[in-house]
Amino acid sequence: GEEHYNCISALHKSMRGSDENASLYWLARMLEGGEDPLYVARRLVRFASEDIGLADPLALTQAVAAYQGCHFIGMPECEVILAQCVVYFARAPKSIEVYRAYGNVKECLRMHTGPLPPVPLHLRNAPTRLMKNLGYGKGYKYNPMYKGPVEQDYLPEELKGTDFFKERET
Numbered sequence: 062g063e064e065h066y067n068c069i070s071a072l073h074k075s076m077r078g079s080d081e082n083a084s085l086y087w088l089a090r091m092l093e094g095g096e097d098p099l100y101v102a103r104r105l106v107r108f109a110s111e112d113i114g115l116a117d118p119l120a121l122t123q124a125v126a127a128y129q130g131c132h133f134i135g136m137p138e139c140e141v142i143l144a145q146c147v148v149y150f151a152r153a154p155k156s157i158e159v160y161r162a163y164g165n166v167k168e169c170l171r172m173h174t175g176p177l178p179p180v181p182l183h184l185r186n187a188p189t190r191l192m193k194n195l196g197y198g199k200g201y202k203y204n205p206m207y208k209g210p211v212e213q214d215y216l217p218e219e220l221k222g223t224d225f226f227k228e229r230e231t
């Protein structure tokens with residue numbers, strides 16, 4: 062019932078707060094209470110991106126490996142896999158930069174009125190002669206062919222200068 066959600070919330074908040082002891086406690090409480098280890102592993106995959114993100118990009122690899130390990134061997138053997146992942150996450154640096162930026166992009170899309178801006182011509186593929194004649198792909202700079210960064214716009218003209226990583230006012 063409700064305790065299922067209370068325990069997963071406590072686990073998340075303990076890892077987010079970098080409390081490895083509390084994190085292990087809530088994990089054990091869930092697993093020893095009969096919680097599906099794959100449910101916990103799925104929540105860890107989400108936590109890896111939402112709460113740790115780019116502060117430790119290997120966290121997502123850890124979470125997916127934990128999920129696969131749990132899937133392969135099941136309980137009770139997989140409990141130590143989840144415990145390792147939970148402690149790793151509690152000790153990991155945290156960043157919600159990508160989580161917030163993606164939220165800002167979604168807000169931008171929801172708040173947009175009218176048709177969405179078209180993909181700029183230089184970013185479009187031109188697999189046919191007609192598309193090439195219409196200007197698809199014209200002027201596109203293929204970054205790997207340059208020694209340094211390439212000056213090129215990737216957002217539609219209407220969004221030029223937009224930075225989704227900056228805080229938005231609410």
